[in-house]
Amino acid sequence: MCKTCGCHGGKIEKLKLTVEGMSCNHCKMAVEKAVRALPGVMTAEIDLDAKTLTADYDPAKSTLDDVKRAIADAGYKAV
Ligand SMILES: [Cu+2]
Numbered sequence: 001m002c003k004t005c006g007c008h009g010g011k012i013e014k015l016k017l018t019v020e021g022m023s024c025n026h027c028k029m030a031v032e033k034a035v036r037a038l039p040g041v042m043t044a045e046i047d048l049d050a051k052t053l054t055a056d057y058d059p060a061k062s063t064l065d066d067v068k069r070a071i072a073d074a075g076y077k078a079v
Contacts, residue, residue, distance in 0.1 A: 011060070012056050015054070015067065016054050019031055019079075021077050024048075030074050032045065035055055035070055038062040038070055040057050040059075042055075043056045
């Protein structure tokens with residue numbers, strides 16, 4: 001069983017991405033909000049100093065490409 005949401009389906013995976021273009025706390029919030037809005041994303045956390053995003057997500061609901069696209073749509077670049 002999934003500890004995060006209590007559901008029985010899906011396998012939650014972790015992803016780590018470098019995000020370029022963030023310079024302040026507002027950028028951090030914007031990227032986190034965009035990624036969290038995706039279906040299947042449980043958590044999204046930005047480390048502004050390291051420029052990294054870590055997230056727990058269900059790859060059956062959103063793919064890595066979906067996450068990258070959401071970041072791009074918010075105005076930043078995932079590498
Ligand atoms: Cu900013």
